[in-house]
Amino acid sequence: MNGIKTMPPHLRTLGERMRYRRRQMGWTQEQLAVQAGTNQAVIQKIENGKSLRPRKIDEIASVLDVNPAWLMFGDDKASPLPDEARGIAELWLRLSEADRERLKDEIQRLAGRRI
Numbered sequence: 782m783n784g785i786k787t788m789p790p791h792l793r794t795l796g797e798r799m800r801y802r803r804r805q806m807g808w809t810q811e812q813l814a815v816q817a818g819t820n821q822a823v824i825q826k827i828e829n830g831k832s833l834r835p836r837k838i839d840e841i842a843s844v845l846d847v848n849p850a851w852l853m854f855g856d857d858k859a860s861p862l863p864d865e866a867r868g869i870a871e872l873w874l875r876l877s878e879a880d881r882e883r884l885k886d887e888i889q890r891l892a893g894r895r896i
Contacts, residue, residue, distance in 0.1 A: 795835075796828040798852055802845045803828075816844040833874045 792798050803813050803824075810824040817824075817840045826832040827841075835841065842849040850856050853870075873881065 792855065794830060795833060795853055796830045798847075798855060799824075799841065799845070800828045802847055802852075806845065813841070813844065817841045834871055 792801055803810070806813075808816070810828070811821045814821045814824045817837055819837045819840070823832065823835065823837065824841075827835050838853060839849050842852045845852070848856075873884075876884065
């Protein structure tokens with residue numbers, strides 16, 4: 782598939798990746814929250830997909846010992862995003878699924894390749 786690894790079905794979202802890594806560490810949501818300097822409700826919202834742009838993502842990734850890019854986007858090879866790209870990613874998360882698909886198609890057309 783063009784050299785792109787497919788994310789396992791159970792690790793396609795931020796919440797799924799966070800829950801997976803938290804469980805690997807043997808932690809409860811409360812234990813992760815304490816380590817990351819937040820509260821259990823924040824961790825629960827992220828894992829349940831109710832918070833897609835958590836403010837504490839860098840701290841959570843750090844205590845889970847994973848790359849923040851992997852936690853957010855499933856890409857462990859990614860380097861930290863430049864500010865402009867991070868801003869675009871944050872706007873992307875606000876779009877509806879239909880708008881994301883339209884925008885993705887346009888970006889692919891402009892870039893001349895499929896992602």
